[in-house]
Amino acid sequence: MQTLKNRLITIEDLIRNTEKQFNRPRQSVSLLAVSKTWPASLLRQLAEAGQQRFGENYLQEALTKIKQCADLDLEWHFIGPIQSNKTRDIALHFDWVHTVDRLKIAQRLSNQRPDDLAPLNICIQVNIDDEATKSGIAANALLPLAAEIAQLPHLNLRGLMIIPAKTDNVDQQQASFHKAHVLFEHLSSIYPGIDTLSMGMSGDMTLAIAEGSTMVRVGSALFGQRATTRHEGNVN
Numbered sequence: 001m002q003t004l005k006n007r008l009i010t011i012e013d014l015i016r017n018t019e020k021q022f023n024r025p026r027q028s029v030s031l032l033a034v035s036k037t038w039p040a041s042l043l044r045q046l047a048e049a050g051q052q053r054f055g056e057n058y059l060q061e062a063l064t065k066i067k068q069c070a071d072l073d074l075e076w077h078f079i080g081p082i083q084s085n086k087t088r089d090i091a092l093h094f095d096w097v098h099t100v101d102r103l104k105i106a107q108r109l110s111n112q113r114p115d116d117l118a119p120l121n122i123c124i125q126v127n128i129d130d131e132a133t134k135s136g137i138a139a140n141a142l143l144p145l146a147a148e149i150a151q152l153p154h155l156n157l158r159g160l161m162i163i164p165a166k167t168d169n170v171d172q173q174q175a176s177f178h179k180a181h182v183l184f185e186h187l188s189s190i191y192p193g194i195d196t197l198s199m200g201m202s203g204d205m206t207l208a209i210a211e212g213s214t215m216v217r218v219g220s221a222l223f224g225q226r227a228t229t230r231h232e233g234n235v236n
């Protein structure tokens with residue numbers, strides 16, 4: 001059995017090799033370790049091996065782990081759906097949010113972000129394949145929402161996040177990633193601080209890197225298969 005640390009090294013190697021293969025600058029893609037359902041002890045092992053960024057979907061579970069890992073210098077990314085009543089804890093305890101798709105949520109996050117913390121880093125989630133049941137705004141609503149978010153004092157707009165439609169058709173996946181990259185380039189031509197295209201997961205990370213991802217969100221390839229929980233149904 002490969003150890004967790006070995007799997008981290010394997011994934012880091014894969015990212016570096018894929019950057020090279022597709023002429024992406026070295027270190028232009030970072031790894032977000034998606035640790036939902038996994039205990040703090042495993043996050044600790046990864047932190048010892050140098051992993052700093054962790055992504056969590058479920059607020060209560062995340063808050064427990066953030067407390068348990070308070071002695072470590074970790075960066076916490078919220079990547080789950082956000083209801084209004086969760087914004088305060090997210091604004092208090094996270095460094096990044098990838099799943100902002102409504103102005104109201106962005107306003108609450110900005111209002112609730114404490115003055116003594118750095119601005120909260122924000123990616124706007126785009127529903128890139130126009131799926132009826134998926135979170136995220138429509139591609140044509142991205143620029144108006146970005147313009148509003150860019151004005152909010154305690155937020156730092158960093159880019160966009162997508163989850164493509166589930167499909168085995170590689171051409172279709174590639175088209176979704178490509179469309180997201182075009183939007184990302186457009187956004188970064190307007191706002192100089194835009195540097196993050198959050199796309200690619202365990203099953204499609206190399207394709208996402210080929211198409212311009214700057215942050216892959218990897219769970220099962222790192223930690224192993226998650227047990228199915230009552231949560232799994234709500235992951236967008």
Ligand SMILES: *Cc1c(COP(=O)(O)O)cnc(C)c1O
Pocket residue numbers: 034036057079080163201202203217218219220221235
């Ligand atoms: C769970 C999750 C991931 C990681 O998925 P894997 O297939 O396990 O790598 C990435 N992004 C989001 C938004 C998730 O909810």
